[in-house]
Every structure is written in structure tokens, then in C-alpha cells.
Amino acid sequence: MNQQPFLRTFTTPAAFCALGFVAAMVAVLQYSLRAYVPGSLDPGGFTLANFLDLLKPFYARVFLDTVWICALTAVSTLLVGYPLAYALVHIGNPLAKSALLVIVVTPLFLGEVVRTYSWIIVLGNNGFINSVLRGLGLIEQPVQFMFTTFGVVVALVHVTLPVMVIMLAAGLSHINRDYLRAAESLGAGPIRAFLTVTLPLSMPGVIAGVTTAFAWTFSAFATPQLIGGGRVNMISNLVYQLGFASFNFPFAATLCVAGLALTIAVLSILRLAARPFENMEAH
Amino acid sequence: MVRFWLALFALFISAPVQAQDKLIISIWGGSWRDLVAETVAKKFTAETGVSVDFITGGTIDRLNKEKLAKGNPESDITFTTSHVGWLYANDGLFETLDTSKIPNAKNLSEEARISPYHLGAWAYVYTIGYRADLMKDAKFESWSDLWSPELKAKVAAPDFDPSHIIAVSALLSDADAAHWEKGQDKLKALKPNFKAFYTNDANSQQLLASGETPVQIVLSMNAYYMIGQGVPITLVIPKEGAVLGIDTVAIMKGSKKAELAYKFINTLYDPEIQAEIARLKKGSPAVLNAKIDPEIAKLPGVFTTAAQWKQQINIDAKLRAEKTAEWRKWFAENIMN
Numbered sequence: 001m002n003q004q005p006f007l008r009t010f011t012t013p014a015a016f017c018a019l020g021f022v023a024a025m026v027a028v029l030q031y032s033l034r035a036y037v038p039g040s041l042d043p044g045g046f047t048l049a050n051f052l053d054l055l056k057p058f059y060a061r062v063f064l065d066t067v068w069i070c071a072l073t074a075v076s077t078l079l080v081g082y083p084l085a086y087a088l089v090h091i092g093n094p095l096a097k098s099a100l101l102v103i104v105v106t107p108l109f110l111g112e113v114v115r116t117y118s119w120i121i122v123l124g125n126n127g128f129i130n131s132v133l134r135g136l137g138l139i140e141q142p143v144q145f146m147f148t149t150f151g152v153v154v155a156l157v158h159v160t161l162p163v164m165v166i167m168l169a170a171g172l173s174h175i176n177r178d179y180l181r182a183a184e185s186l187g188a189g190p191i192r193a194f195l196t197v198t199l200p201l202s203m204p205g206v207i208a209g210v211t212t213a214f215a216w217t218f219s220a221f222a223t224p225q226l227i228g229g230g231r232v233n234m235i236s237n238l239v240y241q242l243g244f245a246s247f248n249f250p251f252a253a254t255l256c257v258a259g260l261a262l263t264i265a266v267l268s269i270l271r272l273a274a275r276p277f278e279n280m281e282a283h
Numbered sequence: 284m285v286r287f288w289l290a291l292f293a294l295f296i297s298a299p300v301q302a303q304d305k306l307i308i309s310i311w312g313g314s315w316r317d318l319v320a321e322t323v324a325k326k327f328t329a330e331t332g333v334s335v336d337f338i339t340g341g342t343i344d345r346l347n348k349e350k351l352a353k354g355n356p357e358s359d360i361t362f363t364t365s366h367v368g369w370l371y372a373n374d375g376l377f378e379t380l381d382t383s384k385i386p387n388a389k390n391l392s393e394e395a396r397i398s399p400y401h402l403g404a405w406a407y408v409y410t411i412g413y414r415a416d417l418m419k420d421a422k423f424e425s426w427s428d429l430w431s432p433e434l435k436a437k438v439a440a441p442d443f444d445p446s447h448i449i450a451v452s453a454l455l456s457d458a459d460a461a462h463w464e465k466g467q468d469k470l471k472a473l474k475p476n477f478k479a480f481y482t483n484d485a486n487s488q489q490l491l492a493s494g495e496t497p498v499q500i501v502l503s504m505n506a507y508y509m510i511g512q513g514v515p516i517t518l519v520i521p522k523e524g525a526v527l528g529i530d531t532v533a534i535m536k537g538s539k540k541a542e543l544a545y546k547f548i549n550t551l552y553d554p555e556i557q558a559e560i561a562r563l564k565k566g567s568p569a570v571l572n573a574k575i576d577p578e579i580a581k582l583p584g585v586f587t588t589a590a591q592w593k594q595q596i597n598i599d600a601k602l603r604a605e606k607t608a609e610w611r612k613w614f615a616e617n618i619m620n
Contacts, residue, residue, distance in 0.1 A: 039605035041350055041374045058616045117489070124493050146495060147479050229490075230442045230480025230619050238615070244343045245443040246611035247370060 031253035050254035085168035171205015309358035312339035356535035368401035369604035384545040387552030390570040401533035406567035408525035412501035439496035442480035445614035503584035507565035
């Protein structure tokens with residue numbers, strides 16, 4: 001007797017999707033190995049020239065900048081998100097808990113472009129922050145937030161925060177409260193109990209959150225495009241600028257392939273580095 | 284059950300049947316679609332009884348869709364920029380136009396006769412626009428004024444197309460767009476003055492309106508829209524001329540409604556329709572016999588005579604189609620870095 005009668009039924013749509021995904025990836029890969037023909041939509045013969053072009057310092061810098069921005073965003077999101085997730089799990093009042101959850105999750109329901117334009121209003125030379133600083137007499141000239149890595153990271157943290165909080169909250173809610181009570185009964189104060197019990201046991205959630213935030217940010221486009229103003233570029237911006245805005249699809253495909261390889265490499269390194277922490281819950 | 288999913292999949296991917304009694308126009312969305320709908324399409328429908336439907340999307344999205352639909356086009360008529368039109372034409376997506384079926388086209392300006400496949404629909408310029416209220420002492424008589432050290436970190440330019448400033452740099456280096464390399468050093472000298480690069484019209488508007496970049500290489504129609512919204516922008520035409528831009532119209536190869544498409548294009552070139560387009564968008568009519576309101580005609584970037592068209596910097600559309608990728612790449616590597 002078939003133990004899983006619906007397996008084929010349920011996996012067929014996934015198989016179609018996988019087929020489409022693989023076909024698209026093969027198309028991108030073969031485009032990356034083709035020459036660009038000026039004035040034509042069709043690529044030319046096979047070449048490695050596109051990949052050799054990536055060796056120019058400009059592209060290496062954009063790739064490094066992308067990793068740096070992703071790392072900054074992931075860590076910043078963790079620092080902002082952890083207290084929120086902690087509060088979300090430990091707040092007793094259901095109304096306050098719901099309000100916090102709504103505030104945290106709301107950004108997910110706004111389009112990325114809308115969110116980014118909101119940040120332009122906040123970060124601009126005549127924006128909210130500079131107006132407040134000027135109003136308080138703290139500055140005479142506006143502080144430049146727009147078109148800087150700082151501005152891009154701030155906006156990306158906002159985009160990524162809901163995902164991080166949800167993942168951290170899931171990790172924190174699985175911690176057995178008896179461990180905390182045991183620590184307290186043995187004389188540990190709240191800070192020590194947090195540092196020696198809660199934090200280590202929440203590491204799987206932290207690692208999952210950081211990894212997801214990192215990967216999520218890697219594909220960011222609208223935020224670095226609009227806040228970065230062409231001065232802060234990530235890989236996806238280059239794909240748009242050099243590929244789609246100038247019809248050089250082979251080079252755009254090369255950037256995509258290189259970006260994908262870099263993502264896999266960085267996430268693999270992250271995974272290896274995080275391995276000791278993943279098993280903390282078991283100890 | 285696999286058959287069920289296959290059938291569902293087949294149903295899902297089967298193309299929707301196009302309305303047989305409608306002319307389908309491919310154009311950018313938003314105000315561009317509205318412009319054509321409220322002028323040409325309205326008159327065309329009134330005269331022929333044939334309604335018009337629009338497929339809207341970005342320049343590249345529409346190009347890719349039509350490439351995939353080659354031979355069985357999704358639209359009958361496409362509006363696109365002159366150099367992008369060459370990409371359609373080079374790929375065999377445009378019909379060769381029989382201008383005898385477009386009597387009004389005889390009044391087209393010489394510059395609007397782009398190719399045997401696509402003709403100019405209206406024109407605009409990319410030129411210098413600035414916030415005079417924020418730049419009290421600024422004067423822009425020549426493109427070379429953009430290089431003034433006083434403009435350090437004040438200028439924005441489009442990130443999607445550097446051809447305008449590349450052509451200008453070549454011109455100021457006694458060359459032209461075909462020999463753009465001669466202007467590379469000149470353009471590198473402008474680098475400190477760039478503060479940002481805008482990604483679309485909305486981004487351009489936001490940067491100018493907020494004063495974030497008080498000087499821009501800006502699309503004239505976009506500047507006039509902002510002026511209409513109360514943003515105090517001064518638009519100037521430098522003595523060397525502004526950089527001419529032409530949006531074009533073409534009939535898709537394989538269209539089953541080519542005769543109607545010719546009628547539509549002829550309506551587009553009706554002098555009254557062209558004057559209305561100029562009024563609504565503050566752009567230049569493509570024909571020379573449009574009777575334009577004098578207040579519109581005197582605006583920088585609106586041309587009513589053949590001589591005015593010739594005074595502008597006109598980058599050959601075919602050259603631009605071939606060079607855009609090279610220019611864009613060089614610009615990213617050397618100016619935006």
C-alpha cells in the first residue's frame with residue numbers, strides 16, 4: 001500500500017516550478033558566456049570576456065561593498081530586532097503584544113519603493129532628521145545621510161527588521177522557561193540569566209535570522225538604487241544599470257552568475273562559522 | 284493526477300485572445316499612456332469607430348516581450364525612444380513603413396525621420412535645469428558652466444543613460460558622439476560636481492524638489508511638469524544647444540491591423556493633435572505645421588521651425604543604439620565609482 005498517496009499530486013506543481021527555475025538558470029548561465037553584439041538583442045558567440053571584465057577593480061569593489069552592506073545590515077538588524085523579539089515573547093499583556101506585533105510586521109505590507117521614498121523624506125537634507133537637528137540648534141549645515149552607505153543601511157534595516165524579529169521570536173519562544181527559573185533559583189540575576197541561559201539558547205534563532213537577513217539584503221535593489229543615488233551600488237544595481245538600462249544582457253547575466261556564486265560562498269562561510277553556536281541548545 | 288496538473292498548466296500558459304476589433308498600442312504607462320489616450324486615440328476612435336487598448340510597461344520589458352512574441356506581436360503599434368527603436372528594427376520586429384499611407388508625415392521635421400521603420404512622434408530635450416532660488420549666482424550660458432567648481436556636489440544626471448553628457452563632453456572637446464573617447468578626460472573632470480544619479484523621472488523630481496541636487500541634466504518635459512507643480516526650476520538651453528530626444532512610433536511586423544495602424548499614425552501627425560501634445564507635455568511637435576500656442580512655442584525645448592531643430596545636439600539614434608552599452612559601462616566604471 002502506498003504510504004504517501006498524495007505525494008505525487010502535491011509535488012507535481014513544485015516539479016514544474018523547479019523545471020522553470022532550472023531552465024531560467026541555464027538561460028542566464030549561457031547568456032553569461034555569450035558576447036554582446038552592439039545594437040542587437042541577440043548575443044554573439046561564446047566568450048569568457050564578460051567574466052574577465054569582472055576582474056576590473058570597480059567590480060571587485062562593488063562586490064565587496066555588497067558583502068559589507070549585507071553584513072552591516074544583518075548585524076544592525078539583529079541589534080535592533082533582538083530586544084523587540086524578546087519583548088514580543090515576554091510581554092504578558094495580550095493587547096501590548098498585538099500592538100508590538102503589528103508595528104513590527106507592518107513594513108512587510110508596504111511596497112519596497114514606498115518604504116524607500118519614506119526614508120528619502122526622513123534622511124534628506126531638508127528631511128525629518130536634519131530639520132530636527134537644525135531646530136535644536138545642533139547643526140548649521142545638514143548632515144549628509146542620502147547617497148551614503150549609512151543611509152542605505154538604515155533603510156535596509158527597516159526592510160529586513162520584520163523577518164529578523166519573527167525568526168528571533170520563534171527561537172526565543174522555544175526556550176524552556178524552567179532553565180531560567182533554575183538559573184534564578186541558583187542566584188543568577190536577570191542579566192546573568194540572560195547572558196548564560198537565554199542568549200546561548202537563542203543562538204539557533206540568531207543564526208537563522210542573521211543568515212536570512214544577509215541573503216535577503218543581497219538582492220536589495222530599490223533601496224540602494226534610490227537612497228544610494230548611484231553613489232552606493234550593490235550587485236543588483238549594476239545588473240540593472242549595465243544590463244537592462246543599456247541592453248547588455250550577456251554582461252548582466254555574468255553579474256548575476258557572479259553574484260549568485262558570491263552569495264553561495266558567503267552563506268557557506270557563515271554556515272561554517274556558525275556551526276559551533278548551532279549546537280548550543282543541546283548542551 | 285499529473286494529467287490534471289498538466290491540463291491546468293496548459294490552460295494557464297495559453298495566451299489570452301486579443302480583441303479583434305481593437306487597435307493595441309504598446310507604450311510606457313502613466314502620463315505617456317494618458318497623453319496618447321486623450322489625444323490621438325480619442326480622435327482616431329471618433330473617426331474610425333475602432334477603440335484603442337494599451338499595453339503599458341517599461342522600455343526594456345516591452346522590448347523583451349515583443350522579441351518573444353516575434354511574428355505574432357502583442358501590439359499593433361509601439362511607441363519607444365528613437366535609439367531603442369533601432370533595437371526593435373535590427374531584430375526585425377518593426378514593419379517597413381509605407382509613408383504614402385501617412386499623408387501627414389510629409390510635414391515631419393528631418394530629424395524626426397529616424398529610419399524606414401520608425402518615425403518621431405514628439406521631441407524633447409535633455410538640458411540644464413536648476414533651482415535658481417537655491418543657486419543665486421548660477422549662470423548657465425554654456426554646457427561648460429556645469430564644470431564650474433562652485434557646483435561641486437550639486438549636480439545630478441540620469442543613471443540609465445549617460446549619452447547626453449557623453450555627447451556634450453565630446454562636443455566641448457572638439458569631437459562628436461561618434462568620437463566620444465576624445466571627451467573622456469573632460470567628463471572625468473566633471474566627476475566632483477556629481478552628487479547623485481537619478482534612476483527615473485520620479486527620482487529626478489524628488490531630487491530637484493527637495494533641493495538635494497539643485498542642478499540637473501534634466502528631461503525638459505519632466506522639468507515643465509515640476510514647474511507646473513510649483514517647483515521653481517529654471518530651464519536653460521546652452522549656446523551649444525540642448526541634447527535632442529525623440530520618442531518614436533512604429534508598426535509591429537505581423538500586425539493584422541496594419542491599415543488601421545497607418546490611420547492611427549496619420550492621426551498622430553495631425554497638426555491639431557501635435558499642437559495638443561505640445562500643450563499637454565510641453566514637448567516639441569514632430570511636424571513643422573502644428574499651430575502651437577505662442578506661450579508654449581517660446582518655451583526652451585519646444586521647436587517650431589526646422590532651424591530650431593538643427594540647433595540642437597542630435598545624437599544619431601543608430602549610433603546611440605550601438606554605443607549605449609559601451610557608454611553606460613564606461614560611465615559606471617569611471618564616473619559613478
